[in-house]
Amino acid sequence: MPFSAATLQSLQSIVGDQGFITDQSEIAPYLIESRRRFHGHCDILIKPATTKEVSEVLSLCNDEDIPVVPQGGNTGHCGGAVPNGGILLNLSRLNNIRNIDPLNATITVEAGCILQHIQEIAEKNNLLFPLSLAAEGSCQIGGNLSTNAGGVHVLRYGNMRELTLGLEVVMADGQIFKGLRGLRKDNTGYDLKQLFIGAEGTLGVITAATLRLFPKPKETVTCFVAGETVAHMMDGFAHLRDHFSGELNAFEIMPRFGLEMVCRHHKYLRDPFDEPYSWYGVVEVSATRTDTNLRAQLEEQLQILLERDILQNVLIAETLIQAENFWHLRENMSDAQKHEGASIKHDVSVPVSKIADFISETCHMLHNVMPDARLCPFGHLGDGNIHFNISQPVDMDKTAFIGHTRDFNEIVYDMVDKYDGSFSAEHGIGLIKTEEMSHFKGGAELDAMKKIKACLDPNAILNPKKVLPTD
Secondary structure (H helix, E strand, O other), X not given: OOOOHHHHHHHHHHHOHHHEEOOHHHHHHHHEOOOOXXXXXXXXXXXXXXXXXXXXXXXXXXXXXXXXXXXXXXXXXXXXXXXXXXXXXXXXXXXXXXXEEOOOOEEEEEOOOEHHHHHHHHHHOOEEOOOOOOOOOOOEHHHHHHOOOOOOOHHHHOOHHHHEXXXXXXXXXXXXXXXXXXXXXXXXXXXXXXXXXXXXXXXXXXXXXXXXXXXXXXXEEEEEEEEOOHHHHHHHHHXXXXXXXXXXXXXXXXXXXXXXXXXXXXXXXXXXXXXXXXXXXXXXXXXXXXXXXXXXXXXXXXXXHHHOXXXXXXXXXXXXXXXXXXXXXXXXXXXXHHOOOOEXXXXXXXXXXXXXXXXXXXXXXXXXXXXXXXXXXXXXXXXXXXXXXXXXXXXXXXXXXXXXXXXXXXXXXXXHHHOOOEOOOOOOOOOOOHHHHHHHOOOHHHHHHHHHHHHHOOXXXXXXXXXXXXX
């Protein structure tokens, strides 16, 4: 969209030369989302350095009906941070650690802080910020908040909703919601911060957050397990959860095809076992005390699972490097799949009790449509979040395979609905799932969302055409 000279001058005066970018060659890297599925466009890249600058930019844009797309580390998978004209508001310069309070076990950070940096600051204070995911070296906490990120430790610590005590948010008209309170109990009206977590920048721009920290584990034990079916893996999970309770951090699963992919394309990794199995899992337990004999406990419980034929093989990591490699087998799944040709991916969740039946029936339905499709359902068994990915048959044309996207989406999402699940577990809605919002979130629920959007962003300048379907 064309901008007047006065508007351009005003924006530049707000953020300065360093934060005002119109050179398309400099803007270009910010316009492509992580999977390279969406290529956006915009006239101006704005990189504010303070909340005040964000406020002034939004106030101006609201007055002049200029669309604004907030962006963090641009590691999302659904196109939520891809602009379609207007202004791209990248928050990477808002990267200060404002405060850490070890006694209150909180840290207050700006939206542009890299997740890994927050983890490191917490560790230096003998504390833990538990959010952990594959992109933690580049994703920003503002994006994590805007998508309600989960990761591998949701089982024990929860997702971003549970990890957040307070927010600072700039509203569409430039007003600043100052909610950076490090309180566990605050029953003074509506819990407004929850509106902005998971809203993908459509209701306001998150500029800072007060996050919960936890005692740093004194002992962590990681193991790799194998089982015949997902049902067996579920039985193993239930047994370990009952025994370890709050000490069970993660229980991740992957199929044989997934393990083979990772080992094929990441040569430093190998199958931990000498013989193949149908399903694998990465299990992690930790304790904040040193007198728990955690490793001995895990060995004992795994032996019980082997004797009961629930698990077929187990291997407890002997070194930190071996534990990290177990995790790399799981975390490099999506990257490895890129090298196997085209893939159609789904980020879904169902109640934990229904995972085995959901995976089994959905695999059957998909193979009825395409018998040679290579199915790779993997992910967070402990919290019900399954990344149900489908790789093209070895000898099939890529374009022909992608042509089945709508058919496969319909099967997977209908099965998710049958099993009382969600078609978006942790990646968000963005551009690619607005149609599903219409189909699965109709009636009063979707109507309420639209009314909230109209109330907080009446001019619809914030991240237009994202999350909510357009009428």
